[in-house]
Amino acid sequence: xxxxxxxxxxxxxxxxxxxxxxxxxxSDVGGYNYVSWYQQHPGKAPKLMICExxxxxxxxxxxxxxxxxxxxxxxxxxxxxxxxxxxxYCSSYTSGSTLVFGTGTKVTVL
Amino acid sequence: xxxxxxxxxxxVKPGGSLRLSCAASGFIFSxxxxxxxxxxxxxxxxxxxxxxxxxxxxxxADSVKGRFTISRDNAKNSLYLQMNSLRAEDTAVYxxxxxxxxxxxxxxxxxxxxxxVSS
Numbered sequence: 065x066x067x068x069x070x071x072x073x074x075x076x077x078x079x080x081x082x083x084x085x086x087x088x089x090x091s092d093v094g095g096y097n098y099v100s101w102y103q104q105h106p107g108k109a110p111k112l113m114i115c116e117x118x119x120x121x122x123x124x125x126x127x128x129x130x131x132x133x134x135x136x137x138x139x140x141x142x143x144x145x146x147x148x149x150x151x152x153y154c155s156s157y158t159s160g161s162t163l164v165f166g167t168g169t170k171v172t173v174l
Numbered sequence: 175x176x177x178x179x180x181x182x183x184x185x186v187k188p189g190g191s192l193r194l195s196c197a198a199s200g201f202i203f204s205x206x207x208x209x210x211x212x213x214x215x216x217x218x219x220x221x222x223x224x225x226x227x228x229x230x231x232x233x234x235a236d237s238v239k240g241r242f243t244i245s246r247d248n249a250k251n252s253l254y255l256q257m258n259s260l261r262a263e264d265t266a267v268y269x270x271x272x273x274x275x276x277x278x279x280x281x282x283x284x285x286x287x288x289x290x291v292s293s
Contacts, residue, residue: 065235065236065237067218098277098278098279100277100279100280102219102280104219109269109283109284109285109286110219110269110283112274112279112280112281115274115277115279115281116276116277116279119277121281151218153218153219155221155278155279156278157278160233161233162221162233162234162235163209163224163278164221165211165218165219165220166218167218168219
């Protein structure tokens with residue numbers, strides 16, 4: 065049950081696009097279309113932003129999009145805004161019928 | 175609206191026990207898988223355990239297997255986590271979360287309850 069690998073930090077200027085990667089194995093990210101992404105502001109509970117690799121729950125801005133290629137999933141935030149500054153985590157279902165989170169990425173809006 | 179409210183956190187000595195509760199409302203609790211997720215201070219999210227809607231299927235992270243027990247009472251719309259043999263590394267905010275009906279995502283979260291294991 066090793067954590068999925070994410071970059072520690074990603075930054076961008078307002079209006080730019082950034083992409084956060086989430087790398088696992090064939091036993092998790094690569095084996096299932098059950099990758100989700102969460103946004104967490106300091107002191108708050110996480111919020112679901114993307115489910116099933118690329119689906120946006122109702123109410124989530126269309127500036128957030130998800131994709132997957134092989135064992136790596138990605139979250140793209142387009143038109144970066146100050147309110148997007150937060151920690152982001154991916155998660156995946158695994159072959160052991162468990163769930164695993166990524167290491168987390170701090171997004172900074174310059 | 176969906177609400178999840180955790181309770182039961184606090185300070186406990188190493189080797190001690192604690193039982194967390196999560197009161198659910200705003201949805202048909204018995205229709206959903208539920209999960210516990212924790213976050214150590216300044217660290218990332220760690221999945222702890224999940225339980226199926228009927229309670230018949232349960233899985234744990236290796237880090238808590240044999241020490242923690244997840245359960246639910248559908249008549250009381252409540253989820254529980256019994257934590258035994260607590261260690262300093264179990265110190266964290268514990269969140270309960272609803273698992274989306276498809277796709278293994280956590281679509282609603284509680285506000286969390288802090289568990290501190292220290293002598």
